[in-house]
Amino acid sequence: MRLDISQEGVPVCRELADELGETVNLAVLDDDAAVNIMQARGTAAVTAQNWLGRRTPLHATAGGKVFLAHLPPAVRESHLARPLRRFTERTITGAPELRGELAAVIERGYGATLEELELGLAAVAAPVHAHDGSVMAAISVSGPVYRLRADRLPELGGRTALAAAELSRRMGYGF
Incomplete structure (x- = not known):
């Protein structure tokens, strides 16, 4: 049976978005960009834009830094x-x-950006591992900097890493 990352990711991302109230994306690496393949909107009235299908730069996004760090x-x-x-x-x-910065991503288990891609936008992301340990996707949480302040990024990054670990487990990692 072949597992589908987007299908398995829906409940994990939805739960994280509901818990944190922020927008959660699931991205995959596509050559020199991260591409968001799934999005769950949080409960907050002010949210990040729709990133579905958008190619985002690796060096200026939390998910992109996760991919770069694990290449x-x-x-x-x-x-x-x-x-x-x-x-x-x-x-x-x-x-x-x-x-x-990429060494820090490996050390702490998540990537972070604070107004690197767009003014007012902050994000954290963590790697989703395939059964063989490779990074197959990144889960990110994004929102406005007034809610995702620098002092909250470690907490949000840790929670995002837990969600990514759960999705990794569902994808066969660790068995």
């Missing part, structure tokens, strides 16, 4: 050798600084 080193370095577009004054565009 094989040679592949990651080829991405970092390219010019990194600046979207806001907070976008990381230098490879050395981004390498440090």
Whole structure:
């Protein structure tokens, strides 16, 4: 039986969105971008825009940083050798600084962005592992910076990592 990440992800993402009241996305890696394949809206009146189907840059999004951090080193370095577009004054565009950020993603178990893609937008994301341990997707939580403040990102990142671990388990990881 082949498991479908989007089908298995629906209840996990819905539960996380309901719990946190924020928008939750499930993204997959598509060459040099993250593509959101599923979205669950939270209960908050002010929410992040609809990201379904959008290609988002790896270096300026929480999910993208998760993918970059888990790529094989040679592949990651080829991405970092390219010019990194600046979207806001907070976008990381230098490879050395981004390498440090990617090391932090691995260490803490989640990626985070604070106004790097768009002013007023913050997000956290955690990896979803396939049965073989590879990263097959990223779950992200996004919302306005007045709710997803810098001091809340560790709490939100930890909760997102728990949801990603549950989806990983459903996808056969750890068996």
